[in-house]
Amino acid sequence: MxxxxxxxxxxxxxxxxxxxxxxxxxxxxxxQRAIVKPSRLVDIVADKTKFNGWSAQNDSRDLLKLDTYALGRNDSVILDFGNHHVGYFKVDLQHVGSPMDAPTYLHIKFAELPAELMGNSDEYDGWLSKSWIAEEYIHLDVVPTTLVLPRRYAFRYVQISVIDTSAKYKITLANPELTAVSAxxxxxxLKPLGLDDxxxxxxxxxxxxxxxxxxxxxxxxxxxxxxxxxxxxxxxxxxxxxxxxxxxxxxxxxxxxxxxxxxxxxxxxxxxxxxxxxxxxxxxxxxxxxxxxxxxxxxxxxxxxxxxxxxxxxxxxxxxxxxxxxxxxxxxxxxxxxxxxxxxxxxxxxxxxxxxxxxxxxxxxxxxxxxxxxxxxxxxxxxxxxxxxxxxxxxxxxxxxxxxxxxxxxxxxxxxxxxxxxxxxxxxxxxxxxxxxxxxxxxxxxxxxxxxxxxxxxxxxxxxxxxxxxxxxxxxxxxxxxxxxxxxxxxxxxxxxxxxxxxxxxxxxxxxxxxxxxxxxxxxxxxxxxx
Amino acid sequence: MxxxxxxxxxxxxxxxxxxxxxxxxxxxxxxQRAIVKPSRLVDIVADKTKFNGWSAQNDSRDLLKLDTYALGRNDSVILDFGNHHVGYFKVDLQHVGSPMDAPTYLHIKFAELPAELMGNSDEYDGWLSKSWIAEEYIHLDVVPTTLVLPRRYAFRYVQISVIDTSAKYKITLANPELTAVSAxxxxxxLKPLGLDDxxxxxxxxxxxxxxxxxxxxxxxxxxxxxxxxxxxxxxxxxxxxxxxxxxxxxxxxxxxxxxxxxxxxxxxxxxxxxxxxxxxxxxxxxxxxxxxxxxxxxxxxxxxxxxxxxxxxxxxxxxxxxxxxxxxxxxxxxxxxxxxxxxxxxxxxxxxxxxxxxxxxxxxxxxxxxxxxxxxxxxxxxxxxxxxxxxxxxxxxxxxxxxxxxxxxxxxxxxxxxxxxxxxxxxxxxxxxxxxxxxxxxxxxxxxxxxxxxxxxxxxxxxxxxxxxxxxxxxxxxxxxxxxxxxxxxxxxxxxxxxxxxxxxxxxxxxxxxxxxxxxxxxxxxxxxxx
Incomplete structure (x- = not known):
């Protein structure tokens, strides 16, 4: 409030x-904690019937093949965890191609609803703190690695965008995982509704x-x-x-x-x-x-x-x-x-x-x-x-x-x-x-x-x-x-x-x-x- | 090369x-390691005689009073460490005002020369990896804290920009410090030049x-x-x-x-x-x-x-x-x-x-x-x-x-x-x-x-x-x-x-x-x- x-x-x-x-x-x-795995990869597409005109649809790429998709500059994937959760995110990164001659630079956005992923945080100028926008920019000097984000997020969707690798190598993602938490x-x-409605x-x-x-x-x-x-x-x-x-x-x-x-x-x-x-x-x-x-x-x-x-x-x-x-x-x-x-x-x-x-x-x-x-x-x-x-x-x-x-x-x-x-x-x-x-x-x-x-x-x-x-x-x-x-x-x-x-x-x-x-x-x- | x-x-x-x-x-x-303290606060000003048309001039604020400057949305300071160094950066953050009702979100840029601080990384689209641009975006959920950046940088200048605190509180900075490293x-x-030139x-x-x-x-x-x-x-x-x-x-x-x-x-x-x-x-x-x-x-x-x-x-x-x-x-x-x-x-x-x-x-x-x-x-x-x-x-x-x-x-x-x-x-x-x-x-x-x-x-x-x-x-x-x-x-x-x-x-x-x-x-x- x-x-x-x-x-x-x-x-x-x-x-x-x-x-x-x-x-x-x-x-x-x-x-209490529980491990949640994503259910699919999605794209955000225009959809007038959904909040703010956006919905999440199946991506042409297959979550089961996630670790085969080499991602370089400006590539991204959106993971859908199937429902809203509160918790922590981690993902493994592998490197493909020539030796890693530059850091990997990622932009990671967390969203409760698809519309949030279509926003540009630079354009937000409201009175509420910009610091609440759920996104991180992360340099990784060493890949392969497991990226474990220390902050807690509330989200269903995670967009991982590669700002850059280098012309000589790309990265792949594997084992994305959400650790959900709640008391x-x-x-x-105790009492199911059972109203048959x-x-x-x-x-x-x-x-x-x-x-x-x-x-x-x-x-x-x-x-x-x-x-x-x-x-x-x-x-x-x-x-x-x-x-x-x-x-x-x-x-x-x-x-x-x-x-x-x-x-x-x-x-x-x-x-x-x-x-x-x-x-x-x-x-x-x-x-x-x-x-x-x-x-x-x-x-x-x-x-x-x-x-x-x-x-x-x-x-x-x-x-x-x-x-x-x-x-x-x-x-x-x-x-x-x-x-x-x-x-x-x-x-x-x-x-x-x-x-x-x-x-x-x-x-x-x-x-x-x-x-x-x-x-x-x-x-x-x-x-x-x-x-x-x-x-x-x-x-x-x-x-x-x-x-x-x-x-x-x-x-x-x-x-x-x-x-x-x-x-x-x-x-x-x-x-x-x-x-x-x-x-x-x-x-x-x-x-x-x-x-x-x-x-x-x-x-x-x-x-x-x-x-x-x-x-x-x-x-x-x-x-x-x-x-x-x-x-x-x-x-x-x-x-x-x-x-x-x-x-x-x-x-x-x-x-x-x-x-x-x-x-x-x-x-x-x-x-x-x-x- | x-x-x-x-x-x-x-x-x-x-x-x-x-x-x-x-x-x-x-x-x-x-x-070998050495602690280096900044020598002054600076502004970057137009100067045709210097590289790319920019030089660093004394800021109106005094480094000795750094911990008295409350910084909120869009405020920034530029620290000048007096010479080029390779190493690690840390700084203490304090919080002033009402309780911290939102994270602190910082943008930190490292520069060898003043001109670098005038660049906008979003506009860079060269073939060399964007991941080399020496900047970080950092959320701090808890202030006071000591921000210790784990990555090594080559720099003389550090610009710390507050993207946002909240309308209820601001931050102050204290004890900025560079740990320089070299073999x-x-x-x-061994042999001073001594050419009297x-x-x-x-x-x-x-x-x-x-x-x-x-x-x-x-x-x-x-x-x-x-x-x-x-x-x-x-x-x-x-x-x-x-x-x-x-x-x-x-x-x-x-x-x-x-x-x-x-x-x-x-x-x-x-x-x-x-x-x-x-x-x-x-x-x-x-x-x-x-x-x-x-x-x-x-x-x-x-x-x-x-x-x-x-x-x-x-x-x-x-x-x-x-x-x-x-x-x-x-x-x-x-x-x-x-x-x-x-x-x-x-x-x-x-x-x-x-x-x-x-x-x-x-x-x-x-x-x-x-x-x-x-x-x-x-x-x-x-x-x-x-x-x-x-x-x-x-x-x-x-x-x-x-x-x-x-x-x-x-x-x-x-x-x-x-x-x-x-x-x-x-x-x-x-x-x-x-x-x-x-x-x-x-x-x-x-x-x-x-x-x-x-x-x-x-x-x-x-x-x-x-x-x-x-x-x-x-x-x-x-x-x-x-x-x-x-x-x-x-x-x-x-x-x-x-x-x-x-x-x-x-x-x-x-x-x-x-x-x-x-x-x-x-x-x-x-x-x-x-x-």
């Missing part, structure tokens, strides 16, 4: 907690792969790029994980990481780094901080792990108290630019009402946690009532039958959805709200994140619009699959399928864990499993 | 001699540095590029070495390397590789093969090393016998395209007469070696007389007073010079020949190699034109210094100072050992030392 979540705060006062950070370290996963690489999914089955498969590839040393947002643990993304990843791999240790570790690095005033960083060292990012988002409460609540509901609840309750309390401190005497949440709310990437959506709903949503979960702690909750319940009353009073437009947001009384999808999720209205009202939303706000426009689409779908399920919820899953996540997705993407706007928030397909993440939630949604709301 | 010396011969039958190759391995030098890095030159003194200094930087695991031709031992270049390097560092082991090792890898018919490769393994190149040059005789002769004259003479005499004999096998019954050498003679890079010079002279030159040295071996030389002396007679009969134009070459009776500088060096005429005739050459062929045109200029100067000295010889050294080698040379170049044509045989300054070698001979010429012919 990035975009306007980009912040620099030089004046943050941190209060690291080594007891929590040690627990986080003690729960560091041992990554749950070999873990079986091939479209939903494929969406579930791709969701699981997306989640699996993000479960590394922490829950990474997208393994291609950030490699970082974001709190709001974690909340969804944890839910999808309970419904599939059910690896509890990595959620526990993640909770301790955030709890171990609060600010002195009780805020939690929106994300943390674990490499080169464990450190919190100086970025703060109102809703992400509250989702610590939410993630702890969900973890406890799923595991009944009292030790973790006892350890982390105070951190959750501080997070909720910081959130409540922005509520005025009328029960209205009022934020400023120093502590923005995320909700969605869009900057055209007014987020005032959605933020109020998210605070209600988290406060309810906090009260549940407090009751489990057997602590008094009266004050919080009063605040909750005040927040809900204010939401109805100031944000619900009875004439429209929809929530409005901001001084312009904007009617947007985020407000309706979060009010449903927060349970501000009763069941019948929720049904009506989403029925009106469908008329007024569907088909959805201007939303590019699977993260927001997740909340829309969940609100539809909760409000009783099951058929619409399933259709939206099929349209939105199925839309990515139709365009060639092996894993679900960081961003996808069905109205602009080629949209990149960064101005280049080369830096987009095409395996982004906040998009993996169909596995959770389908199990919870269609299979009616307790996840 | 390269250009039309480029050959591919797939059908060569080799007869490796492990006894000789073991002796070569036993004489492998232990490289004679710390060896004192600052121009000649500077030329001697630059010659010595050029030689020193080429003396590595073998006598490399140019440490920037080939890293290879060429026989014709070795002959000149060995002579310059006797006059300066006088390291005998490396010459001995080089002789055993060539003797260890002949063809079954007795030819010697024009060059050999020692990395990744010891192997002879499939390139053969008539004159280079004969220069094995010459190099062994010079080595024995200098060292009186009877063991080496005994070991390698038969190799020399085979080389001379192969050479003589191309002589017809009239005493005229006749070569074909399968065994070309080098003489000089130029393809417009007819080399027939020069090749005849080179055979005479080598045969005389072989006879000297044979006499030292106390072997009968009568047959060889007869062949020598026949070759000399033929040279005078068929190649000397009495009317012109100059040697002619080829069917067009071309008069060129190479023929005159090699006839002098071969001693075909007597002293008075030599004086006249070079006097006529000066009138007819000076100022020299169309010659771009210091290798050929060396032979012109030596011929002038031998023929009694000492003043002209010294002036030519000052004009030609001094011309490179005036253009900014720290070491002497692979190619220099005073009439086209920007000439590159490869179409780009980025792949030229600006420290090329066949240009280091002024140290030898001045000591032998001006100081009159026995070298």
């Amino acid at each position: 990035t975009d306007f979540t980009f912040q620099i705060n030089n004046d943050v006062k941190w209060q690291y907690n080594n007891y929590f950070l040690d627990k986080a370290k003690n729960n560091k996963p041992v990554l 749950v690489l070999n873990k079986k999914v 091939p479209v939903l089955q494929k969406i579930d498969d791709v969701s699981q792969k997306t989640l699996q590839d993000s479960m590394q040393d922490v829950y990474e947002d997208g393994p291609k790029r950030d490699h970082r643990l974001w709190l709001g993304d974690l909340r969804l990843q944890a839910l999808a994980n309970y419904a599939t791999f059910d690896d509890r240790q990595l959620v526990k570790r993640s909770l301790y990481l955030f709890a171990g690095m609060p600010t002195t005033d009780g805020r939690l960083a929106a994300n943390v780094f674990t490499e080169p060292e464990i450190v919190a990012d100086d970025t703060f988002l109102f809703d992400y901080s509250l989702f610590f409460v939410s993630t702890l609540h969900d973890y406890y509901q799923h595991t009944r792990d009292v030790e973790v609840r006892n350890d982390l309750y105070d951190t959750a309390k501080k997070a909720i108290d910081v959130g409540l401190s922005f509520v005025n005497s009328a029960g209205v949440l009022s934020l400023d630019d120093r502590y923005p709310v995320f909700v969605e990437w869009s900057n055209t959506i007014d987020k005032t009402a959605a933020a109020q709903a998210i605070l209600i949503y988290a406060l309810k979960q906090f009260i549940t946690l407090s009751e489990a702690q057997k602590l008094p909750v009266e004050t919080y319940k009063n605040q909750l009532k005040q927040l809900i009353d204010a939401a109805k009073t100031y944000y619900f437009d009875a004439k429209e039958g929809l929530f409005v947001s901001g001084p312009e009384r904007q009617i947007n999808i985020a407000s309706q959805v979060w009010m449903v999720l927060a349970g501000v209205l009763n069941s019948e009202q929720n049904y009506e709200l989403m029925a009106k939303s469908k008329i007024k706000l569907f088909p959805i426009t201007g939303i590019a994140t699977p993260y927001m689409y997740h909340h829309v779908v969940e609100a539809l399920f909760i409000a009783g619009h099951q058929t619409d919820a399933i259709q939206l899953i099929k349209d939105y996540w199925g839309g990515m699959i139709a365009l060639g997705a092996d894993t679900f993407w960081e961003a996808f706007d069905p109205n602009q399928p080629d949209f990149s928030p960064y101005g280049s397909v080369m830096v987009n993440s095409y395996s982004h864990a906040w998009s993996c939630t169909p596995s959770y949604l389908l199990r919870k709301y269609v299979m009616k499993l307790a996840v | 390269t250009d039309f010396t480029f050959q591919i011969n797939n059908d060569v039958k080799w007869q490796y001699n492990n006894y000789f190759l073991d002796k070569a391995k036993n004489n492998k030098p232990v490289l 004679v890095l710390n060896k004192k030159v 600052p121009v000649l003194q500077k030329i001697d200094d630059v010659s010595q540095k050029t030689l020193q930087d080429s003396m590595q695991d073998v006598y490399e031709d140019g440490p920037k590029r080939d890293h290879r031992l060429w026989l014709g270049d070795l002959r000149l390097q060995a002579l310059a070495n006797y006059a300066t560092f006088d390291d005998r082991q490396l010459v001995k090792r080089s002789l055993y390397l060539f003797a260890g890898m002949p063809t079954t018919d007795g030819r010697l490769a024009a060059n050999v590789f020692t990395e990744p393994e010891i192997v002879a190149d499939d390139t053969f040059l008539f004159d280079y093969s004969l220069f094995f005789v010459s190099t062994l002769h010079d080595y024995y004259q200098h060292t009186r090393d009877v063991e080496v003479r005994n070991d390698l005499y038969d190799t020399a004999k085979k080389a001379i016998d192969v050479g003589l096998s191309f002589v017809n019954s009239a005493g005229v050498l006749s070569l074909d395209d399968r065994y070309p003679v080098f003489v000089e890079w130029s393809n417009t010079i007819d080399k027939t007469a020069a090749a005849q002279a080179i055979l005479i030159y080598a045969l005389k040295q072989f006879i000297t070696l044979s006499e030292a071996q106390k072997l009968p030389v009568e047959t060889y002396k007869n062949q020598l007389k026949q070759l000399i007679d033929a040279a005078k009969t068929y190649y000397f134009d009495a009317k012109e007073g100059l040697f002619v070459s080829g069917p067009e009776r071309q008069i060129n500088i190479a023929s005159q010079v090699w006839m002098v060096l071969a001693g075909v005429l007597n002293s008075e005739q030599n004086y006249e020949l070079m006097a006529k050459s000066k009138i007819k062929l000076f100022p020299i045109t169309g010659i771009a190699t210091p290798y050929m200029y060396h032979h012109v100067v030596e011929a002038l000295f031998i023929a009694g034109h000492q003043t002209d010889a010294i002036q030519l050294i000052k004009d030609y080698w001094g011309g490179m210094i005036a253009l900014g040379a720290d070491t002497f170049w692979e190619a220099f044509d005073p009439n086209q100072p920007d000439f590159s045989p490869y179409g780009s300054v980025m792949v030229n070698s600006y420290s090329h050992a066949w240009s280091c001979t002024p140290s030898y010429l001045l000591r032998k012919y001006v100081m009159k030392l026995a070298v």
